[in-house]
Amino acid sequence: MAILHVFDSPPPGANADWTMDQNWDDFTQAEHDIWDELVSRKAKMIASYASEAFVAGLGILELSKPGIPDFRELNPKLRAATGWEVVAVPGFIPNDAFFKHLSEKRFPVANFLRGADSLDYSEEPDMFHDLFGHLPMLTNPALADFLVNYGNAGLRAEAMGTTDFLARLYLYTVEFGLVIEHGRLRGYGAGLLSSLSETEHALTSPEVRRIYVDVPRVMRTQYHFDRFQEVYFAIDSFDELLRLTEETDFASVYARLEGLPPLEPGADCPQDIRCEAAC
Numbered sequence: 191m192a193i194l195h196v197f198d199s200p201p202p203g204a205n206a207d208w209t210m211d212q213n214w215d216d217f218t219q220a221e222h223d224i225w226d227e228l229v230s231r232k233a234k235m236i237a238s239y240a241s242e243a244f245v246a247g248l249g250i251l252e253l254s255k256p257g258i259p260d261f262r263e264l265n266p267k268l269r270a271a272t273g274w275e276v277v278a279v280p281g282f283i284p285n286d287a288f289f290k291h292l293s294e295k296r297f298p299v300a301n302f303l304r305g306a307d308s309l310d311y312s313e314e315p316d317m318f319h320d321l322f323g324h325l326p327m328l329t330n331p332a333l334a335d336f337l338v339n340y341g342n343a344g345l346r347a348e349a350m351g352t353t354d355f356l357a358r359l360y361l362y363t364v365e366f367g368l369v370i371e372h373g374r375l376r377g378y379g380a381g382l383l384s385s386l387s388e389t390e391h392a393l394t395s396p397e398v399r400r401i402y403v404d405v406p407r408v409m410r411t412q413y414h415f416d417r418f419q420e421v422y423f424a425i426d427s428f429d430e431l432l433r434l435t436e437e438t439d440f441a442s443v444y445a446r447l448e449g450l451p452p453l454e455p456g457a458d459c460p461q462d463i464r465c466e467a468a469c
């Protein structure tokens with residue numbers, strides 16, 4: 191699938207804030223069938239590698255039941271869990287709109303589904319990635335609060351021109367993050383759990399560097415767009431992730447990092463604390 195869902199301004203059917211009606215009744219049976227196939231392909235991996243919090247969220251939201259989730263049914267469950275809701279958007283949306291939605295507890299979900307020819311990999315994040323990948327963690331109160339803080343930090347970063355630093359924090363946590371639960375390493379990132387092979391790589395490969403989250407280190411580290419990451423960042427708990435971001439003055443981190451070259455994706459830093467937990 192090519193990148194098709196990028197727009198300069200809200201397309202017809204979308205509002206000024208980029209939201210649109212989900213138009214759930216317009217989804218075809220073929221699309222519901224693709225959703226069901228995608229869910230069934232993930233089941234074994236989720237059971238083996240996903241964080242308990244992720245699995246709990248899947249249950250709370252009933253995301254594994256047949257058919258594309260209808261936001262009219264989904265939102266009451268999500269609101270009851272953490273006060274968040276999902277909103278449909280046409281695809282990629284600008285940073286300022288994305289950050290504003292997060293800061294106000296709305297998670298934007300691309301309102302299109304990959305085709306039957308892209309079941310294992312979608313070049314652009316679609317509703318399966320956004321709903322099945324991200325939403326379970328939004329039932330976790332600490333991660334949900336982290337994302338509100340992230341949205342507010344994003345609005346400030348936009349004004350300061352420092353969104354590249356902040357984007358790396360999102361990528362290495364919300365997309366590719368690892369968490370230690372009961373002494374075992376598990377995945378909670380949506381991008382990670384989208385791919386069985388990357389999840390196994392991240393959790394089990396001896397060539398991967400797994401280190402504890404350090405906010406300045408994360409913000410300084412570039413990442414790969416087109417292949418598996420070489421470093422993954424682990425947390426002891428979602429409360430710890432929330433606390434780290436609450437206690438860190440991002441503006442002073444940006445100021446410090448602006449005077450330093452970025453770190454390559456595979457960089458090894460002497461101050462890194464290796465995570466020894468096994469999967």
Ligand SMILES: [Fe+2]
Pocket residue numbers: 315319320323324365380381
């Ligand atoms: Fe994502």
